[in-house]
Amino acid sequence: MKKAPLTKRRKYIYYALSTYGWAMLLFVLTLSCEQPIDDPYETFVIPEGKHNATLTTQSLQSDQINFSAIFDESAIYESKTAENQHDINKLVGFSDCNAHHHQSSARFGWRWLNDQIEILAYVYGDGERQTEYIGAVNPNDTASYHLKITEKAYVFRLNDFDEVAVSRAKNCDRGLYYMLFPYFGGDEKAPHDISIKILFRS
Amino acid sequence: MKVIIRIAFLVLAYSSVEAQELTVSVFGQSSELGFQRGYSIQYEKEKWGMGVLFQSGKTISLETSNNNHPFIGLTIARELYTAGKMRLLLTPKVGFVNQHFLVFIPELQTEFNLYKGLRLSLGTAIRARQPAATLALSYQILK
Numbered sequence: 001m002k003k004a005p006l007t008k009r010r011k012y013i014y015y016a017l018s019t020y021g022w023a024m025l026l027f028v029l030t031l032s033c034e035q036p037i038d039d040p041y042e043t044f045v046i047p048e049g050k051h052n053a054t055l056t057t058q059s060l061q062s063d064q065i066n067f068s069a070i071f072d073e074s075a076i077y078e079s080k081t082a083e084n085q086h087d088i089n090k091l092v093g094f095s096d097c098n099a100h101h102h103q104s105s106a107r108f109g110w111r112w113l114n115d116q117i118e119i120l121a122y123v124y125g126d127g128e129r130q131t132e133y134i135g136a137v138n139p140n141d142t143a144s145y146h147l148k149i150t151e152k153a154y155v156f157r158l159n160d161f162d163e164v165a166v167s168r169a170k171n172c173d174r175g176l177y178y179m180l181f182p183y184f185g186g187d188e189k190a191p192h193d194i195s196i197k198i199l200f201r202s
Numbered sequence: 203m204k205v206i207i208r209i210a211f212l213v214l215a216y217s218s219v220e221a222q223e224l225t226v227s228v229f230g231q232s233s234e235l236g237f238q239r240g241y242s243i244q245y246e247k248e249k250w251g252m253g254v255l256f257q258s259g260k261t262i263s264l265e266t267s268n269n270n271h272p273f274i275g276l277t278i279a280r281e282l283y284t285a286g287k288m289r290l291l292l293t294p295k296v297g298f299v300n301q302h303f304l305v306f307i308p309e310l311q312t313e314f315n316l317y318k319g320l321r322l323s324l325g326t327a328i329r330a331r332q333p334a335a336t337l338a339l340s341y342q343i344l345k
Contacts, residue, residue: 059306061330062299062300063302
């Protein structure tokens with residue numbers, strides 16, 4: 001049987017689909033040959049007067065987060081109120097199984113204090129906040145961060161500092177764990193643009 | 203996990219009775235989590251489809267490790283356009299990675315009908331905030 005000719009509209013769709021299809025095929029074929037880019041780090045900028053860098057969303061896909069991060073001189077700041085200098089800003093972490101992050105979560109925290117960037121464990125368990133000092137880094141240093149979930153604790157590791165384990169209030173086992181990205185504050189908002197480079201490793 | 207198995211059972215049981223169209227696929231996906239290969243079985247009726255899939259890294263295994271992030275989930279297909287032997291489909295997936303972590307993967311596929319029930323699909327998806335590419339080969343086992 002003779003096939004009916006394509007209408008004009010269907011021809012356009014056909015050509016669009018062909019182009020997309022071939023482009024996809026090229027994309028798939030060239031993906032494995034792609035040269036690594038010079039700077040694989042992702043830059044998160046918290047604009048002056050804001051708490052968040054660009055809002056982004058991602059679900060956690062394994063029981064650990066490994067990343068490297070580089071703060072630059074923009075991590076040096078002075079709070080409007082002296083006591084707020086002790087407030088903890090957040091770097092990266094996740095909310096625990098099916099929980100809001102103010103209920104159950106684990107994050108690396110940071111603050112500019114004592115002329116260094118202090119790195120802390122910042123955990124919510126059943127709505128209760130716990131913090132613990134891990135170590136310190138300097139601006140422009142590349143530091144390696146590792147956060148692992150175990151059945152009873154969140155285990156934090158920074159470079160060669162001792163591991164810090166904070167107890168986990170387990171609420172469930174299987175579900176949605178969403179990732180948390182850089183946040184300034186505390187009470188105050190970013191006093192100037194703050195830039196943090198992060199390289200996530202699978 | 204039980205929910206996925208139950209839904210899969212219902213889908214497969216229903217498809218064997220109605221037998222509208224049942225397709226099996228093998229696929230590979232390159233993403234932030236590395237290269238993964240997988241299998242799926244999907245029931246299709248008119249412009250909608252639903253199926254189950256499994257994919258993992260170096261080994262077809264539920265074992266979790268730094269280079270094996272097994273994913274078990276459901277896929278829903280919605281045909282957007284058809285032109286000649288090609289179809290454009292929206293094929294989002296939802297399921298569990300590493301057995302515990304619920305994920306949603308938006309995906310768009312272009313499917314070419316190569317020969318009778320044999321089809322080649324090229325897909326773009328988003329995994330872990332990064333683009334992913336999928337190449338799949340499907341065969342229609344029941345119609």
